Amino acid sequence: MTVGFEGYHRENGSVGVRNHLLILSTTGLTGPAARRIGMALPAAKVITTPYGSGVVGEDGALRDRMLLGFACNPNVGAILLLSGKPPEAESYRDQIAATGRPVELLLLDDHGQDTLQVTDDGVRAGARLLRMLSRQQRAPASISDLFLAAECGRSDPSSGLAANPLVGRIADAITTNGGRFIVGETMEWFGAEHHLERRAVSPEVARAIRAAVGRRMEHASASGIDLIGNNPGPTNIAAGLTTLEEKSLGAIQKSGTGPIVGLVGHGEAPSGPGCWLMDQPFYAPESLSGFVASGAQMVLFTTGPGNSFCSLLAPTIKISANVDTCARLREQIDFDASGILRADSSLEKETEALTRQVLQTASGALTFGEILSEGEEVVSRIGASL
């Protein structure tokens, strides 16, 4: 993997594979106005959160990290920020502006609490920003500018046999060429920790991996649930996965075989190149949002029986090695990896083909998820609001 792609070079050195206008509503009161602006400007991407006040402690820190992370994702070229909470919103605006991105803030207080006025001003400001973004050009970028995340949703044994090892090949290629790669879903390291620990660059990283899995399993225990039926879930079980250990041993193959340089929290940005782990929830909408807030430009998403969920900001390439799924979900699966289990192809051939598709997608080729507007981003919650 020595060739590169064409992307949008940002002032802060990151490179976008898309050039989105992000309409970001950071308070529940401004969400409907943000959605109205989005309807008037269908090229823009809209993220809203129903929360906005009384979000404290760890939740407050998570909220700041996620919202700012979405705004500063390399794929975002400009931001229209809507809020009913002036001091916080002004701080967000200043932090976003420091990355060199154009940002316009619309506050309820500046519009006499009139959300129709906010909508009118927002459509006009957004139209100007979209016009400006459409005039920016892609320019050559290298593999070292890529930060990819990997996810598996609705796995089956074909994921662990073929699709995840395939994604692992891409992980190894990206990281050996100076790029970044990240894998999360902490619970799905359980039973496979020994493999991850062996790849950790230091004893501290190995201990952090074990501790993260321990915390997640204690959380499951404290909640009083049956883990079987939740993870693995009914779809996994019907498809042939029996235990969480079996699922995890397949899942971790997405991270490849190279060194694991560190562990970050949900939505936290890795501090350098290499393969990273993110300590985070396993459910795809939360998991993908964590990757996107941490700066990932694209997601490689493997599935067994199928999973339509995509990131809003990061093109999500759906990969399956299940022969039935690839035949059935022709407008969901972007990459048919079932050839790995057939005699007429091989892991090597499919790796070459997926590499080409990743770089084409980075340069602007659309995924089915983008074509069908499947995307969404969410801010996870931990505790109760005030």
Next chain:
Amino acid sequence: MNAQLVAQALVLHESDSVAIALVPLAAGQCLSVQIGTKEWTVQIVDDIPRYHKVALIDLPSKRDVKKGGDVIGRTTVPVRAGAHIHTHNLTGTTCIKGKWRAASA
């Protein structure tokens, strides 16, 4: 389509006790799989759906089950070679009503 597959079933490691069906396997049929220098031939006992696991050897109850060289759980009842291995006869370390249930318990 089946003829194009690399095999009817895959075994991933010489120490494994299961193979993964790449096609639906029918009770009564004969299955041969191999990896490295090891080879197994079993008569299929249960109908086994595509991508599900089949036991390659007779396993007593409470025996570790290996796939890909790693332990994925432990049998809860004796399992015959050729039988379907799934949630009815295999459990991992898991959490039932908030209480840990180790596969070794």
